[in-house]
Amino acid sequence: MPSKKQAPVATPATPADPAVLPAGVSAADMHAAIAKFVAILGPQNVVTDADHIAPYTKVMIAESEDLHRPSAVIYAREVTEIQQILKVCNEYKVPIWTISTGRNFGYGSAAPQSAGQVVLDLKHMNRILEVDPVLCTALVEPGVTYQQLKDYLDENDIPLWLSCPAPSAIAGPLGNTVDRGVGYTPYGEHFMMQCGMEVVLADGDVLRTGMGGVEGTSAWQVFKWGYGPYLDGIFTQSNYGIVTKMGMWLMPKPPVYKPFCIRYDKDEDIHDIVETLRPLRIANVIPNAMVFANVMWEAAAIMPRSKYYDGIGVTPDSVLEEIKAKEGLGAWNVYAALYGTKEQVEVNWQIITGAIKASGKGTIITEEEAAGTQPFDYRAKLMRGDMTLQEFGLYRWRGGGGSMWFAPVTAAKGSETVEQTRLAKEILGQYGLDYVAEYIVGMRDMHHVVDVLYDRSDPDEMARAHECFAKLLSEFGKRGYAVYRVNTAFMDQAADLFGPVKRKIDQTLKRALDPNGILAPGKSGIRI
Amino acid sequence: MNPRILPLVPVGAALLTLLAVSAGAAPPPPSRQTPSGQWASAQVVWEKTCARCHTTGVGPELRGRALPPEYITSVVRNGLLAMPAFPHTAIDDASLESVARFVSTSKLPKPAAKR
Numbered sequence: 246m247p248s249k250k251q252a253p254v255a256t257p258a259t260p261a262d263p264a265v266l267p268a269g270v271s272a273a274d275m276h277a278a279i280a281k282f283v284a285i286l287g288p289q290n291v292v293t294d295a296d297h298i299a300p301y302t303k304v305m306i307a308e309s310e311d312l313h314r315p316s317a318v319i320y321a322r323e324v325t326e327i328q329q330i331l332k333v334c335n336e337y338k339v340p341i342w343t344i345s346t347g348r349n350f351g352y353g354s355a356a357p358q359s360a361g362q363v364v365l366d367l368k369h370m371n372r373i374l375e376v377d378p379v380l381c382t383a384l385v386e387p388g389v390t391y392q393q394l395k396d397y398l399d400e401n402d403i404p405l406w407l408s409c410p411a412p413s414a415i416a417g418p419l420g421n422t423v424d425r426g427v428g429y430t431p432y433g434e435h436f437m438m439q440c441g442m443e444v445v446l447a448d449g450d451v452l453r454t455g456m457g458g459v460e461g462t463s464a465w466q467v468f469k470w471g472y473g474p475y476l477d478g479i480f481t482q483s484n485y486g487i488v489t490k491m492g493m494w495l496m497p498k499p500p501v502y503k504p505f506c507i508r509y510d511k512d513e514d515i516h517d518i519v520e521t522l523r524p525l526r527i528a529n530v531i532p533n534a535m536v537f538a539n540v541m542w543e544a545a546a547i548m549p550r551s552k553y554y555d556g557i558g559v560t561p562d563s564v565l566e567e568i569k570a571k572e573g574l575g576a577w578n579v580y581a582a583l584y585g586t587k588e589q590v591e592v593n594w595q596i597i598t599g600a601i602k603a604s605g606k607g608t609i610i611t612e613e614e615a616a617g618t619q620p621f622d623y624r625a626k627l628m629r630g631d632m633t634l635q636e637f638g639l640y641r642w643r644g645g646g647g648s649m650w651f652a653p654v655t656a657a658k659g660s661e662t663v664e665q666t667r668l669a670k671e672i673l674g675q676y677g678l679d680y681v682a683e684y685i686v687g688m689r690d691m692h693h694v695v696d697v698l699y700d701r702s703d704p705d706e707m708a709r710a711h712e713c714f715a716k717l718l719s720e721f722g723k724r725g726y727a728v729y730r731v732n733t734a735f736m737d738q739a740a741d742l743f744g745p746v747k748r749k750i751d752q753t754l755k756r757a758l759d760p761n762g763i764l765a766p767g768k769s770g771i772r773i
Numbered sequence: 774m775n776p777r778i779l780p781l782v783p784v785g786a787a788l789l790t791l792l793a794v795s796a797g798a799a800p801p802p803p804s805r806q807t808p809s810g811q812w813a814s815a816q817v818v819w820e821k822t823c824a825r826c827h828t829t830g831v832g833p834e835l836r837g838r839a840l841p842p843e844y845i846t847s848v849v850r851n852g853l854l855a856m857p858a859f860p861h862t863a864i865d866d867a868s869l870e871s872v873a874r875f876v877s878t879s880k881l882p883k884p885a886a887k888r
Contacts, residue, residue: 296850297860299850300850300861301858302858303858318860346863354857366862368809368860369810415863632825634825634829635829635831
């Protein structure tokens, strides 16, 4: 057979030396490390030019992007490549910040905690390795998105549902879960529904957690604890390893799904909302991670603030009253759902409507009554793990692209929500910022999620937002409240709230597992 | 030690009152790795990502404005205020240029007639 002459393939140029360097790394060492990354991954998978770096610098937090600008971005596809990369990082002490889909909006997005770290983007590792329709489990790689997994289930006619955070269409389950994110279905506490990990450690070892180390096991995705110390937790919100596979449990599609809203008129109703609904949540009558969203969160899903208020500073209460009246929104709006057989749903519906009636407050709105309108429609999507980006409407409320989630943990008691709500509103008001909030209800806790929205194009407002966030952390901390997760600008301050012994243990583990401190230094305030 | 790639063979029909799938059904194959950032068509990118904000009132309407493709690609890569940035691993240059042309030449659909 005559050979055909192949057209020459254009080889990308070797990347230029980075514009910024990691702390403590010389230009010569960085140059050598980049050359070795190229040898491992090929030049097309090692980028240092401004155009390729730019998407990784787009942050919403109230700090200059220069403080979080990566030196380089590298793309890996295989575990063996990651092992080789880590060898180079150890040799030259080059820090590496790993992302899966990089959609941690309001928590730092895809940018590293400090400037100069190399972003290791694992989006190309996007295999859905297994979906077991009988045991209702999945095993995925870091780059798999919720949309990809949803498409896979639909195309293969597998009646399983996902649980997603609000930006479901573009985020992914592995990244969300290892940052201990939450969703809105009965599987909404995502880390609780995680089962088995594969982790590449800083020295190149590959750890399978839980049952994963047992040769020939069929239980990696069904039994979380394995044997001996349970390790999965130390690879969440941490920098002790790079998670390259994750098992998760998926929810069987129920025969009947009944989302509903309960609207409450007054701000102070938050106390009775908690007291009325907590017992139903603990008893699993309401099985999902329901939410209590305030009027501004609701309004933001359907319109910009400017529709009712063109002024500066805090949205006046009189305007909020007008919005409630004209848009048909409550001061607090509960979203919950029932799942199960017709009989199960009917029984639980009677219990819930009875409890609401007995409380003397709250107007129930069914899916039929909402008739496809927002925000009910997107809430119903989220509570069945469907794809939506409607909640990005929060970002147009005031405009300007600034957002930081302030998310203190709350014990599910009415008195505590009253205190936290009052305190958050008071502090935000001191800085001219709105209290845009929801409570996401866990098993006995709630995540009090406040979106600190500000105009990032206004340097003064950005400075105020930064100061406000620091004060929120410190004032809540004085009262025994601390966040479940925080953005890259405030990780040390948040870590301090958990006490010196916790910080010392975090560091002890870091020094043992990553003695050169090459993995995401600064994540959760942890460094060598 | 290789990962257990293939799904388990279904073993029974217990606990399936809430699950419509038959225990005897053939399990689906695991998905193959596809190059991330490559999209089947501009229409798919539009529907699965852009349209979720830009046809729902969350982001500005883009259709029917003859926006220059170069402007669209720049905003996608760099982000703009509330608009997130999309790196090459999320959408490659060819797919981005394709959807930028698609949006640039799109027409604004007529509003549905009121009944």
